Amino acid sequence: MDETAVRAWSPAVIGVLRRRGADFAAAEDAVQEALLEAVRTWPQDPPRDPKGWLVTTAWRKFLDSTRSETARRHRETRVQTEPEPGTVPDADDTLELYFLCAHPSLSTSSAVALTLRAVGGLTTRQIAEAYLVPESTMAQRISRAKRTVAGARFTHHGEVGTVLRVLYLVFNEGYSGDVDLAAEAIRLTRQLAAITDDPExxxxxxxxxxxxxxxxxxxxxxxxxxxxxxxxxxxxxxxxxxxxxxxxxxxxxxxxxxxxxxxxxxxxxxxDAPTAAETDWPQIVEWYDELLALTGSPVVRLNRAVAVGEADGPHAGLAALADCDPSVPRHTATRAYLHEHAGDREVAARLYAEAARSASSVAERDHLLRQAARLNSGA
Structure with a gap:
């Protein structure tokens, strides 16, 4: 059984439970329990209607978790009028769920965690391992996020840009633990692309x-x-x-x-370039101009300076770099690269070593130190 395929049902099933009256936190918990049961039982006894099975099981989990007997009787009465497996309504609440998980009241880290849990169907343990934090820490983060969005409903589409930023953050985390977050982000973005016509x-x-x-x-x-x-x-x-x-x-x-x-x-x-030497750098500079006009991002301005250096020569790149904020990450490494290509090997070696001290990862640090050592050795 493909566990990823099972998780893909998560947002649709949460949507059904929410329409039946469950709040977001309770619905999400119940669906997680149903997904775990599916992973345990489907290999031996696969259902004819996977979505219907998940809806029925998650709804029963939700009912079982309800402590008030009055509330239980009310919900049990309601469930008798709901469709049986095989007749689950086709309405798709997935888009609303994306917006809910990227709610503006949530911090970035909470929005990412909640998206992976509710839309991605990952367990708290998997998310914690992917972000290299204790499971208890991630559980608290997700619980706070669910409380924040409890009862929130949308009468219109939210800000898709916020959703996309969350998904891109997931993608850029790459891989750690037993979950490939880059592949997971691609899966979730494919799902989003299937239900919205936004070109972004x-x-x-x-x-x-x-x-x-x-x-x-x-x-x-x-x-x-x-x-x-x-x-x-x-x-x-x-x-x-x-x-x-x-x-x-x-x-x-x-x-x-x-x-x-x-x-x-x-x-x-x-x-598209068969080799690095055949890269169309002038056109890349034009696209960076478009991107800079759209975002005004200091990081984009820095990357544009590199492209200018490739298109028009390293001295032109250094002139463009002079307009960049020196506090932007990798600014020093960019200076080193442009100085090297301008023939200033001694300056470049010093800057590579300086950039290594503020590298964001061990792999990046080691790469910059190797560049400095290469220039210092005269290689």
Missing amino acids: VRGLLALMLLHHARRPARTDPDGRLVPLAEQDRTRWDTRLISDGVALLQRALAADRLGEYQAQAAIAALHA
């Missing part, structure tokens, strides 16, 4: 696929980072690239450009 949803999904396509080439057999220009492009997943480009073209055809579409366009230009 397609843009984000395209961006994820294009980045994910390069994943096998990002590290060497020893786990060391491999820069984009040095990656073995034969290891890139051409199927994911093709899917990503097709999604991007559909999104751009709507003529409602957004930041994820612009980022995906940049990723597509990298993916």
Whole structure:
């Protein structure tokens, strides 16, 4: 049995329970219990109607958890009028659930955790392991998030940008524990793209696929980072690239450009180049100009400086870098890279070593230290 396929039913089943009167927290708990029971029992006794089975089981779990006998009798009376398995209504509350989990009252970390739990169907243990925190800590975080959104309902679609930011945060966490969060984010974004026509949803999904396509080439057999220009492009997943480009073209055809579409366009230009030397850097600079106009992001401005350095030479890149905020992460590493390509090896080596001290990961730190050592050794 495919456990991921079982989890995919989670948001739809939560929606059914909420329509029957369960509050969000109780519905989500009941569905989690039903999912666990499905994982235990379906391999030996698969149901004819998986969604109906999950709805029935989750509703019974909800009823069993109700302590008040009066409330129990009321709900049991109501359940007799609900459809039996096989006649579960087709109404899909998944979109509302996405917005609920990305509620503006939630912190970013809570929104991510609640999305993975309610929409993704992951257990608290799996989420805790993925984020390298104790299970008790994650349980408290999810419980607070559920209390925050308890009783919240939407009469119109929420802010899809908030949902997309949450999904992109999940994607960028990558992999740890027994859950591949990048793959999970792609699955959830595919699900969102199937129920909404927003071109930015397609843009984000395209961006994820294009980045994910390069994943096998990002590290060497020893786990060391491999820069984009040095990656073995034969290891890139051409199927994911093709899917990503097709999604991007559909999104751009709507003529409602957004930041994820612009980022995906940049990723597509990298993916389209047979070699690093054949990358269309002038067009990438143009897309960074579009992205900067959309976001005003200091990180985008920094990345644009790198692209300018590739398109017009390292001195032009350093001139563009002068307009960037020096406190932005990887600013020093970018200076080092541009100085190296300008021939200032001594300056570049010093800056690589300086950048290593503020690296965001061990792999990044080690890569920067190797760059400094390479220049200092004259290699």
